[in-house]
Amino acid sequence: MTQIKIGARWDISSQNPRFARARDAGLLDYVEVNYPVADNHGADTLGLPIFAHTSNNPIASAAGIPEPVARAVKAGADASDSPWIGEHLAWLSAEDSGALGYVFTPLLMEEFAEQAAHNARCLAAYYGRPLALELAPVYCPSGEFASELHFLNEVARRAGCDIILDVAHWQISNRNLRRPADYGLDALDAERIIEIHVAGMRKSAGAPYWHDAHGMPLNDDVLAMARRLTRCLPKLRAITFEHAHDAPEQEFYDNLRRLREVVS
Amino acid sequence: MNIGGAAPGAEAQSAALRRAQALLVRLYFSDALQRRYLADPERVFAQLGLSPRFRACFPDVGSEAFGAECRGRRILVAREIAARYARTFELLLEELPEAGPLRFNHIVASELFCSFIASEHFLGRSRSLPAAAGIGVGYEGVSKFFFWLDETFGLSLPGAPGELRIRAFAEFGRQLVAVSKFSSDAFYAGLARGAFFRMAVEDRCCIVITAELAVESGVQLGEREGLVDLDALVASVKATFPGGAPRARPAAALTR
Numbered sequence: 001m002t003q004i005k006i007g008a009r010w011d012i013s014s015q016n017p018r019f020a021r022a023r024d025a026g027l028l029d030y031v032e033v034n035y036p037v038a039d040n041h042g043a044d045t046l047g048l049p050i051f052a053h054t055s056n057n058p059i060a061s062a063a064g065i066p067e068p069v070a071r072a073v074k075a076g077a078d079a080s081d082s083p084w085i086g087e088h089l090a091w092l093s094a095e096d097s098g099a100l101g102y103v104f105t106p107l108l109m110e111e112f113a114e115q116a117a118h119n120a121r122c123l124a125a126y127y128g129r130p131l132a133l134e135l136a137p138v139y140c141p142s143g144e145f146a147s148e149l150h151f152l153n154e155v156a157r158r159a160g161c162d163i164i165l166d167v168a169h170w171q172i173s174n175r176n177l178r179r180p181a182d183y184g185l186d187a188l189d190a191e192r193i194i195e196i197h198v199a200g201m202r203k204s205a206g207a208p209y210w211h212d213a214h215g216m217p218l219n220d221d222v223l224a225m226a227r228r229l230t231r232c233l234p235k236l237r238a239i240t241f242e243h244a245h246d247a248p249e250q251e252f253y254d255n256l257r258r259l260r261e262v263v264s
Numbered sequence: 265m266n267i268g269g270a271a272p273g274a275e276a277q278s279a280a281l282r283r284a285q286a287l288l289v290r291l292y293f294s295d296a297l298q299r300r301y302l303a304d305p306e307r308v309f310a311q312l313g314l315s316p317r318f319r320a321c322f323p324d325v326g327s328e329a330f331g332a333e334c335r336g337r338r339i340l341v342a343r344e345i346a347a348r349y350a351r352t353f354e355l356l357l358e359e360l361p362e363a364g365p366l367r368f369n370h371i372v373a374s375e376l377f378c379s380f381i382a383s384e385h386f387l388g389r390s391r392s393l394p395a396a397a398g399i400g401v402g403y404e405g406v407s408k409f410f411f412w413l414d415e416t417f418g419l420s421l422p423g424a425p426g427e428l429r430i431r432a433f434a435e436f437g438r439q440l441v442a443v444s445k446f447s448s449d450a451f452y453a454g455l456a457r458g459a460f461f462r463m464a465v466e467d468r469c470c471i472v473i474t475a476e477l478a479v480e481s482g483v484q485l486g487e488r489e490g491l492v493d494l495d496a497l498v499a500s501v502k503a504t505f506p507g508g509a510p511r512a513r514p515a516a517a518l519t520r
Contacts, residue, residue, distance in 0.1 A: 064269025098389030098402025119268030
């Protein structure tokens with residue numbers, strides 16, 4: 001089995017000092033840059049491989065993907081020779097471009113599956129690199145597919161893409177939809193999952209719903225699931241820790257250490 | 265030109281998918297649309313020319329779960345704009361908590377915020393400034409909120425509410441100067457030296473936002489050279505909005 005690398009999500013240059021310290025402590029194997037970024041970002045000065053990722057391309061949008069965003073992502077991926085580009089199987093807005101703060105899970109319909117597969121094929125050709133698709137958290141059931149994970153796998157299959165299993169998003173969805181913690185894993189082609197994301201999650205105050213929370217540390221459930229996945233996914237190559245740029249710095253290092261223990 | 269999109273021969277289906285996408289996204293943010301939808305969803309789908317199959321595939325908009333997702337999304341938007349318009353919100357909202365989740369909850373629950381996120385300023389992409397990363401307009405809420413405030417309260421018109429104009433323009437100006445330090449978009453290039461705006465629309469007395477992001481009041485027009493005229497910049501940007509420059513209108517009043 002290929003050695004699994006540990007990385008962290010990078011959004012802004014103020015993260016460079018903590019990334020440098022983590023690198024020096026042997027905690028980081030790569031930097032996952034969330035494109036597009038400012039030209040003078042400095043992530044490329046850290047001396048670590050860069051994996052390209054974006055949450056700014058609406059892979060599932062009926063309007064397709066705005067070229068300016070894709071161009072910026074491609075430039076970053078080409079500059080770092082990223083092995084793949086992480087993308088979101090999502091909408092971003094009600095319009096042909098723009099965004100409204102957080103990605104939207106599309107309607108889980110056959111037509112949107114085909115639309116997303118078409119968009120992904122076109123984008124992969126534009127990039128000249130493979131794509132890996134991930135899902136956003138889900139709160140309500142919708143559509144015709146058994147679940148969003150079945151939808152993801154079908155799109156990945158049609159588009160010839162790999163998959164990023166965002167463990168936090170997956171666990172949030174399973175909790176919100178009252179499903180077992182491992183629900184949906186068997187709906188995914190194990191050989192397509194090349195990367196997993198791990199992050200914090202938070203529960204609503206006064207309501208039984210969970211949300212993505214990059215400002216919080218990893219919980220034991222997410223870590224336990226990550227450990228399980230490292231042992232059952234034959235093509236898993238990378239684990240990315242998503243931690244907010246303004247979250248406590250010591251937490252960044254502590255969670256990377258915990259991840260290394262999980263993988264070892 | 266977008267990558268992907270409608271496959272050849274599938275334009276009619278693509279148009280229906282776009283309408284369905286727009287409807288669901290707008291339902292997360294517009295309370296009025298939610299009420300209309302929940303009162304008669306079939307009518308909404310029929311008006312949009314969407315088949316009953318779309319109706320069957322939509323999530324339960326009236327469910328607690330959908331409400332939780334709506335709330336989570338709105339809090340994210342509130343966090344983005346509250347950080348940049350702290351003093352503006354203190355003027356607009358009574359009993360605003362000082363910081364933290366209570367502050368965001370208070371903003372999210374306000375009629376002011378709900379009006380903004382249901383507006384075309386927020387939901388559309390045209391009434392905003394280019395993103396710092398050079399990918400075009402419609403990607404951030406900070407400028408969307410400023411242009412919504414400007415239109416809603418007539419901040420660029422004679423007789424604009426004085427303190428609100430000063431706070432909103434100052435905080436917006438600071439954001440523009442800050443972004444200019446790292447943006448790759450040519451729009452922000454001239455702002456790195458700072459900006460100024462008139463304390464009142466027809467005043468010669470100005471407020472300056474320096475390159476160091478300090479705010480200095482009582483500066484006379486002409487005393488500071490090389491700074492961007494924020495009033496002129498706002499006017500020129502608004503002239504590019506759908507419908508062009510807005511017609512003169514009295515400031516709208518929203519209950520606090």
